[in-house]
Amino acid sequence: MAAGVAAWLPLARAAAVGWLPLAQQPLPPPPPLPPGHGPNPRPTAGPERLVLNVSGRRFETWRATLERYPDTLLGGAERDFFYDEEAGEIFLDRDPEVFRYVLNFYRTGHLHCPRHECIQAYDEELSFYGLAPELVGDCCLEDYRDRKKENLERLAEDEEAEGLAEAASQPPSAASPPPSARQRLWRAFENPHASTTALVFYYVTGFFIAVSVVANVVETIPCRVSSGFSSSSSFSSAAVAQAVPCGDRYPLAFFCMDTACVLIFTGEYLLRLFAAPSRCRFARSVMSVIDVVAILPYYISLAVPDNEDLSGAFVTLRVFRVFRIFKFSRHSQGLRILGYTLQSCASELGFLLFSLTMAIVIFATVMFYAEKSTPGTNFTSIPAAFWYTIVTMTTLGYGDMVPSTIAGKIFGSICSLSGVLVIALPVPVIVSNFSRIYHQNQRADKRRAQQKVRLARIRLAKSGTTKAFLQYKHSNDLEELDGHPQAPGLRTCSAFELQHHHLLHCLEKTTNHEFAAERGVSPGARSGRSLSLSSSGAPSPGGSCCPRRPRHRPLRLGSTPSGSRAIAQELSTLQGLKGPAHRCLGSVRPRCLYSTQSRCLSSAFLDATVLSSPDTWDPPVLDT
């Protein structure tokens, strides 16, 4: 039984007192319970030596040792709550491995940190025993702090990513209004795998980007003009075979291709602009700027007539067409990661640039003055020497400018050696940033897959609980109507389950509505046992007390086995279940409420069930 949840059952039932004055119908009687405990006498004198039984492992220590720190759990009166009179020992249901460290703290005054434990599990134990984290000794303090900070940061990152992913891909619930055409369009653009049309559109745009880029490239390749078409009659000029770029050779074809591509891109941009939830923000985003720059040259060239003066500027505009290749970044995640890396390494890149500039200026000056005296030298000015310095520092060495004086050669070699050092310094930073972002992305993908499994598990647990409750009610009704003793195997519910069912029953009576199974009713699918139940229930339609019930009983029972089977299939296809999902977080550790019931599916699923666990780890804070 889930101890964590069972301990709070008194609270849940006590809170039900709040429903009593509001109940519209008389509430059902409580289930019978085993006899309660009587009061126990308090042990008169405390022993000198205390036995601490931590999950079966016994530790013994002097009472005085523990009382050295009276404001902790073991040191003060708080340990009386865990005292077991019959065994005469203090029983703690916690991790015995970590308890060693806690007990050693009382003995030696130094709190050490275990290397192989999860840092959050350790923290929870510390807070349970009332030890503040700053008590960790100097030898282990740095390691403890580092691991804790790393963990917290990683969790914060994951939370953010999860929040964004949830917000981005939230399925519409029945309560919220159905998405408008605009919202659906935007979702299709952002997530191409959402529907087939979105996927088709995605691939079509990708294809046209590729076509446009290839056309741009091919149009500059020289096409050999065949001699038959040569306008000159002279044989010699035909033999020269003027090489003109293909773009000039087949202007119409390229113009048509360009038009087609630009039309597609314009259409896509306008649709995106229409569908965007915030048009100003969309218009300012990088991708939209790239889109605009990719299609604008075409329209400008249409608008501006083929003028001699402007043809120079017109040619420059065509250069911008190459920006279309950046549109691929919507299609490739790796490209986006690269862009994001460069963006996040902006400071390192800036440093690199700055230090390079400094070095270039210094070396160019030195080289210029060293080579100034040589007649016929290439080093005509300091800016001219810049080119030499850059080529040398990056170890390219074109050889178009070489020093001839000895001093020039010495400084040239110093320049090339220092170039290697200056450039190699900031590169590892960029590399490590890239790898961090890449791993974060991979973690996000893994997390999304895990989330699906978790949701499936939660749904399974919920349906299990409801099913158990409905069967409890059904068996109660049968007993009321028939008066026969129940078949064995149906009354195997524990006291906790009985009380929980009673609580749900009271809620039904208060609100005058009943719980119904979640999945749709399917009268065809029935398991063997439910058949027998419903057949025994059917012949009493004339029952005076519950006229409504007989009609719905067989349908409800029949539907739930098929429903749970479908969820189970879903779970197994998602293949998330290797073992219980151990979360190092939070204080609430729920498990399936009815793991003992045979009617629920295989216990492997339910042992691993995790109901909604908190996603933030923070100890409760007093906020006054």
Added chain:
Amino acid sequence: MGGVMATLSLEARRRFSQRGRQIFFSDSRKGSDGRCRQTDSSDSDFELEAVRHQPEGLDQLQALTKFTKKELQSLYRGFKNECPSGLVNEETFKLIYAQFFPQGDATMYAHFLFNAFDMDQSGAIRFEDFVVGLSILLRGTVHEKLNWAFNLYDINKDGYITKEEMLAIMKSIYDMMGRYTHPILREDAPIEHVEKFFQKMDRNRDGVVTIEEFLETCQKDENIMSSMQLFENVI
């Protein structure tokens, strides 16, 4: 040049991966999400977060409530297990309560419950509050229980239950039923229920229910009086 760069960067990466990440985190974070993390203050933040509370001794609690020692022990163990720091904040309380009602949404009712248990309005329930509240509800006299219920319904604790307050409470109770009910839950079901309640309770028809009216009406209603003993044998 490329080979040199590669070997240099491999070396540096191995060394950097141990320590360097911390510095780069704080630097690159500024760019990505605008949050500036200064490494000095965040250290002290960790230590300040651990607030804990110890309850009064077993004897004093036994005097305050009507529970036996064993019952107090078992209650405390459950309490301490879920909230090691000794205080329950509202979020945790809502989560715990929601587990008992998987079909519906128990958060609003849990919110009202939290305010009813948290007697000094400190934002957290201590073990004393918890156990005193439970003692009233499970072992108290009918008068005390009705008083507690009135305190629950009176959200702003001004001594009067208005229709808005009652409607909020009623909606939260109906929310716990969830969506799959029989018959289907209509929008005005809570409103109707509130009307019935006020018709029964509000004697002088002034639109609010005072504690005297509430106690009087409840004591005359047989159903309510007989159901008050329902939850006594819980622990």
